Amino acid sequence: xxxxxxxxxxxxxxxxxxxxxxxxxxxxxxxxxxxxxxxxxxxxxxxxxxxxxxxxxxxxxxxxxxxxxxxxxxxxxxxxxxxxxxxxxxxxxxxxxxxxxxxxxxxxxxxxxxxxxxxxxxxxxxxxxxxxxxxxxxxxxxxxxxxxxxxxxxxxxxxxxxxxxxxxxxxxxxxxxxxxxxxxxxxxxxxxxxxxxxxxxxxxxxxxxxxxxxxxxxxxxxxxxxxxxxxxxxxxxxxxxxxxxxxxxxxxxxxxxxxxxxxxxxxxxxxxxxxxxxxxxxxxxxxxxxxxxxxxxxxxxxxxxxxxxxxxxxxxxxxxxxxxxxxxxxxxxxxxxxxxxxxxxxxxxxxxxxxxxxxxxxxxxxxxxxxxxxxxxxxxxxxxxxxxxxxxxxxxxxxx
Numbered sequence: 001x002x003x004x005x006x007x008x009x010x011x012x013x014x015x016x017x018x019x020x021x022x023x024x025x026x027x028x029x030x031x032x033x034x035x036x037x038x039x040x041x042x043x044x045x046x047x048x049x050x051x052x053x054x055x056x057x058x059x060x061x062x063x064x065x066x067x068x069x070x071x072x073x074x075x076x077x078x079x080x081x082x083x084x085x086x087x088x089x090x091x092x093x094x095x096x097x098x099x100x101x102x103x104x105x106x107x108x109x110x111x112x113x114x115x116x117x118x119x120x121x122x123x124x125x126x127x128x129x130x131x132x133x134x135x136x137x138x139x140x141x142x143x144x145x146x147x148x149x150x151x152x153x154x155x156x157x158x159x160x161x162x163x164x165x166x167x168x169x170x171x172x173x174x175x176x177x178x179x180x181x182x183x184x185x186x187x188x189x190x191x192x193x194x195x196x197x198x199x200x201x202x203x204x205x206x207x208x209x210x211x212x213x214x215x216x217x218x219x220x221x222x223x224x225x226x227x228x229x230x231x232x233x234x235x236x237x238x239x240x241x242x243x244x245x246x247x248x249x250x251x252x253x254x255x256x257x258x259x260x261x262x263x264x265x266x267x268x269x270x271x272x273x274x275x276x277x278x279x280x281x282x283x284x285x286x287x288x289x290x291x292x293x294x295x296x297x298x299x300x301x302x303x304x305x306x307x308x309x310x311x312x313x314x315x316x317x318x319x320x321x322x323x324x325x326x327x328x329x330x331x332x333x334x335x336x337x338x339x340x341x342x343x344x345x346x347x348x349x350x351x352x353x354x355x356x357x358x359x360x361x362x363x364x365x366x367x368x369x370x371x372x373x374x375x376x377x378x379x380x381x382x383x384x385x386x387x388x389x390x391x392x393x394x395x396x397x398x399x400x
Contacts, residue, residue, distance in 0.1 A: 003019060003020050003021050004018060004020045004026065004059060006059055009026065009054075009059045012026055012028055012034070013028060013030075013031040013034070014028065015028050015029055015030060016028055020059075020062075020063070022066065022070070023038045023039040023040055023066065023070070024036070024037075024038050024062060024063060024066040025037050025038070025039070026054060026062075028054075034053070034054035034055065035050060035051075035052065035053050035054055036050070036051035036052055036053075036054055036057055036062040036065070036066075037049065037050055037051065038051055038065070038066040038069055038070070040069065040070060040073050049069060051065045051066065051069075052065075093136050093137060093138050093179050093180075094136075094137055094174075094179065095133065095134050095135060095136055095137065096128070096129075096132045096133055096134075096135050096136075096137050096140055096170065097129050097133035097134060098137075099137045099170050099173065099174050099179070100121065100124050100128075100129075100133075100166075100170045101121065102173075103169060103170050103173045104120060104121045106173075108120070117262070118262050118263060119240075120166060123159070123162060123163055123166060124163065124166055124167070124170075126307060126308065127148065127152060127159070127163050128148050128163060128166075128167055130148075131144065131147060131148035132144050132145075132148060132167075137170070137171070137174040137179050137180055138174070138179055138180035140171065140180075140183070141183070142183065142184075142185060142187075142188060142191075143191075145164070145167055145183075145185060145188060146188055146191045146192060148163075148167075149163065149164060149188075149192060150192060151309075152309075153192050153193060153195065154193060154195060155309070155312065156308070157195045159308070164185070164188070168183075168185055171183045171185075203321060203322045203323050203326050204322060204323070204326030204327065204328075204329035204330050204333075205320070205322045205326060205327065205330050206330070206333075207330040207331070207333050207334035207337075207338075210233070210327070210330050210334075210381075210382045211381065211382050211383065211384045213318075213320070214230065214233065214382045214383060214384075215384065216318065217229065217230060217314065217318075218230070220318075223314075224298055224299065224300065224306055224310070225306060225310040225311055225313060225314050226314050227281055227284075227285065227298065228242055228243070228298040228306060228310065228311055229311045229314050229315075229324065230277070230281060231278055231281050231282075231298075232311065232324060232327065233327045233331075233382060234274075234275055234277050234278040234281075234375070234378070234379050234382070235257070235272050235274065235275075235278055235375065236327070236328050236331040236349055236350060236375070236378065237272060237328075238265065238325065238328070238351075239308060239311055239324045239325060240263075240308070241259055241263060241264070241270075242298065242311075243298060243305045243306055243307075243308065243310075244263055244296070244305055245257070245259075245296070245297045245298065246294050246295060246296055246297060247286075247289060247294075247295050247297060248294055248295075250274075250282060250297070252279065252282060252283065252286075255273065255274045255279055255372075256271055256272065256273060256274060257271070257272040257274055258270075258271050258272075259271075259272065264351060265351070266351060266352075266353045268351075268353075270351045271366065271368060272375075273368060273371050273372035273375050273376075274375070275375045275376045275378065275379035275380075276376070276379060277379050277383060278379070282297070285297060285298075311324045312324055328350055331346070331349075331350070331378060332346055332350065334378065334381065335349075335374065335378070338381070339374070339377065341370065341373075341374050342370075344367065345367045345370045345371055345374055346374065348366055348367045348371055349367075349371045349374055349375065
C-alpha cells in the first residue's frame with residue numbers, strides 16, 4: 001500500500017517531492033503546480049516519466065498509471081517508443097479515398113471481368129468520394145455511409161447496392177490492416193427508405209412514343225445532359241459508355257465510335273456506327289473542345305464527365321417515369337417489331353454477347369455494315385421519319 005493518503009496528498013502543497021512508493025512520487029513546485037512522476041529502472045538506468053497534473057489525476061489514478069507503465073517495462077515494451085509508434089500509426093492512417101485506391105490496386109488482378117475492374121473504383125469516385133473521400137478511414141461511420149447512399153437508394157437501387165458493397169470492402173480491408181475496427185452495416189437499411197419491389201427490369205418508353213419525346217427534348221433549351229441523352233438514344237448505347245466517351249474514340253470521317261473493351265460490360269471492344277443525328281451532335285460539341293484526344297465529350301463540372309444523374313434528371317424534369325437504360329429496350333422492341341433485320345444484328349448493336357457459346361465461336365462478323373443501316377433507320381424513325389423497315393437486303397430504305 002502507498003505511503004500517501006488522500007488527506008496527505010491534498011495537504012502536500014509545500015515545494016518538494018513526496019514519495020508514495022514503488023517509484024511513484026508527487027512533485028510539488030508550488031500550491032498550484034503539482035504533478036505526478038514515476039521512476040523505473042531501464043537497462044540499469046533510472047528513467048522518470050510524467051503522469052500528468054495532480055489537479056487532474058487523482059492519487060488512485062496515478063497509482064494505476066504507474067502500475068500500467070511498470071507492467072509494460074516488465075513485458076519488454078518501451079512506453080516512450082510505443083507512444084511514438086502509436087502517434088506515427090495515427091498519422092499514417094489513410095483517407096477513404098486513399099484506402100479505396102489501395103484496395104483496388106491490390107485486388108484488381110484477381111477480378112476476371114475487365115468491366116468490373118474499371119467500374120469498381122469509378123463508381124466510388126462518382127458516388128462516394130464527394131461524401132467521405134477525405135475522411136480518415138478509421139473515422140468513417142454508419143451515418144456517413146447512410147448519407148452517401150440516400151441520393152441513389154430509390155433512384156438507382158442496383159447501383160446503391162454495389163456502392164454499399166464496395167464501401168464495405170474498403171472498410172473491411174482497413175480493419176484487416178489494423179487501421180480501424182470492423183464496422184457493422186447490417187442495420188443500415190433501417191435508416192434508409194424502403195425500396196419498392198420490382199421485376200428488376202429498366203422502365204422503358206414504348207418505342208412508338210420515342211419520336212414525340214425526342215421532339216420535346218429538342219424543343220427544350222440545350223444542355224449537356226439533353227445532348228448526351230439524345231446521343232445515347234441515337235446510338236442505343238449504355239449511359240456509362242456515353243458519359244465516359246472521349247474524342248479519341250471518335251472517327252468523324254468514318255462516322256465510327258470505337259469503345260475499348262475495358263469500358264464495355266462484356267470486356268470486348270465495341271464499334272458503334274454513328275447515324276447522322278449523332279454525328280451532328282458531335283460536330284456541334286467539337287466547336288468547344290480543347291483538342292486533347294483524352295478529352296471527355298460530354299463535360300460536366302470541373303472538366304469531369306457528366307454524372308449518371310445528369311441524363312436521368314432530363315427525364316425527371318419532363319415528368320417521364322422511365323430510365324435512360326430503358327431506351328435500349330425501346331430500340332430492341334422497335335428492331336424486332338418494325339424491321340426485317342435479323343435478331344443477331346440488333347443484339348450486336350446492343351453489344352450483347354451470344355449466350356450460345358458454340359454459335360458465338362463460329363461467328364466471324366460483327367455485322368458492322370448492317371448495324372450501320374439499322375442505326376440509320378432507328379435515327380430516322382425517332383426523328384419523326386416514320387415508316388417500317390421491311391427489306392433486309394436494303395434495310396436503310398424506309399417504306400412509307
